[in-house]
Amino acid sequence: MKRRLLLVFLVLYVTVLVEADSGFVKTRGVQLMLNGSPYYANGFNAYWLMYIASDPSQRNKVSSAFQEASNHGLNIARTWAFSDGGYNPLQYSPGSYNEQMFQYKCCFPFFNSVCWIGAVLTRRNSLSGVAYKDDPTIMAWELMNEVRCPSDQSGKTVQAWITEMASYVKSIDGNHLLEAGLEGFYGQSKPESNPNFNVGTDFIANNQIPGIDFATVHSYPDQWLSSSGYEDQISFLERWLNEHIQDAQNTLHKPLLFAEFGISTKTFGGSSTPRDRLFNTVYSAIYSSASSGGAAVGGLFWQLLAQGMDSFRDGYEVVLGESPSTATLIAQESQKLNRIRKMYARLRNIEKWNRAMEIRGGN
Numbered sequence: 001m002k003r004r005l006l007l008v009f010l011v012l013y014v015t016v017l018v019e020a021d022s023g024f025v026k027t028r029g030v031q032l033m034l035n036g037s038p039y040y041a042n043g044f045n046a047y048w049l050m051y052i053a054s055d056p057s058q059r060n061k062v063s064s065a066f067q068e069a070s071n072h073g074l075n076i077a078r079t080w081a082f083s084d085g086g087y088n089p090l091q092y093s094p095g096s097y098n099e100q101m102f103q104y105k106c107c108f109p110f111f112n113s114v115c116w117i118g119a120v121l122t123r124r125n126s127l128s129g130v131a132y133k134d135d136p137t138i139m140a141w142e143l144m145n146e147v148r149c150p151s152d153q154s155g156k157t158v159q160a161w162i163t164e165m166a167s168y169v170k171s172i173d174g175n176h177l178l179e180a181g182l183e184g185f186y187g188q189s190k191p192e193s194n195p196n197f198n199v200g201t202d203f204i205a206n207n208q209i210p211g212i213d214f215a216t217v218h219s220y221p222d223q224w225l226s227s228s229g230y231e232d233q234i235s236f237l238e239r240w241l242n243e244h245i246q247d248a249q250n251t252l253h254k255p256l257l258f259a260e261f262g263i264s265t266k267t268f269g270g271s272s273t274p275r276d277r278l279f280n281t282v283y284s285a286i287y288s289s290a291s292s293g294g295a296a297v298g299g300l301f302w303q304l305l306a307q308g309m310d311s312f313r314d315g316y317e318v319v320l321g322e323s324p325s326t327a328t329l330i331a332q333e334s335q336k337l338n339r340i341r342k343m344y345a346r347l348r349n350i351e352k353w354n355r356a357m358e359i360r361g362g363n
Helices: 011-020 049-053 059-071 113-121 156-172 203-207 232-253 273-290 324-362
Strands: 003-009 025-028 031-035 041-045 076-080 092-093 140-141 178-180 215-219 254-261 296-301
Touching: 025 178, 031 296, 041 203, 041 254, 041 324, 049 059, 049 076, 076 296, 156 178, 156 203, 203 215, 203 232, 215 232, 232 273, 232 296, 254 273, 273 296, 273 324, 296 324
Parallel strands: 041 076, 041 296, 140 178, 215 254, 254 296
Antiparallel strands: 003 076, 003 140, 025 031
16 A cells, blocks of 8 residues: 555564563574564554554554454554654654654654654654664664656666665664565566556565665555456466565575555455455465475555544455454464464574583583
């Protein structure tokens, strides 16, 4: 969806995590790593967090959404990263920032201009006293959501912009991961893989830029192939997922996060069955890759809402309490990815034990 976003850990997850070990998420080959073990992300998009959290009378909806998410094993959220002017602005005039909007853990604004980036990265959280660039609660920064430049289909404009901005962000913040915010469209590298259009980006070239730590893909076959039937859309999705996983694994050698995916239930009279099949298709591709040590490290569906947020419904919303079949799929994916994490943790402990025994035997 066309909104500027960033990635943040789920607050309830972070509260426990930071007390145990305040490490940053890093990359090792095609995997995300947290405190020495692979990290897998099962999460959601919630662009509305800044707006709702800034209103004391509505703040309970944020708590409700995060509690429901935590109950289903979700561990990462992706939210709107900036707000200029208008309703509840984070920056109400150039260089002037709204302290009230900065007070909430879940709202980490990022990109509007170079000055904006510097102000956010170096700013200290008014509650914790920790500068955002030093805060392990934040998993990664995203340069821009759904970067496009159709006026330059050669891709040179986007390539130059990502190169410049990645270098600038890394010069200030060497702790956090950085990703470009791409939808996954190919340029000159593999134009035949696109859904019939070119937006001036290239999944391969853009993600090979130094400073870009992992790749992202979005998946909206109902929008991209709106004139095709549902079965054709699902077939495209399967190819889209697998092709990007293979390219991340074998060409980029970087982790791959499916940062947005979804389908509108409005097309199907509100039925969740087509959505469940799409979610299962995405989750199965992620698990198949992750379980074999592959590049897919997780997915975030669009979008999570709490009950009582009817004005934010767009047909893609998931209200966990209203969608038991979808909620079950989401919880099952969380459990499956957690089992993989535990397997790697056990292997790590065995390696530590064997190493200790070797040292002890040498004495």
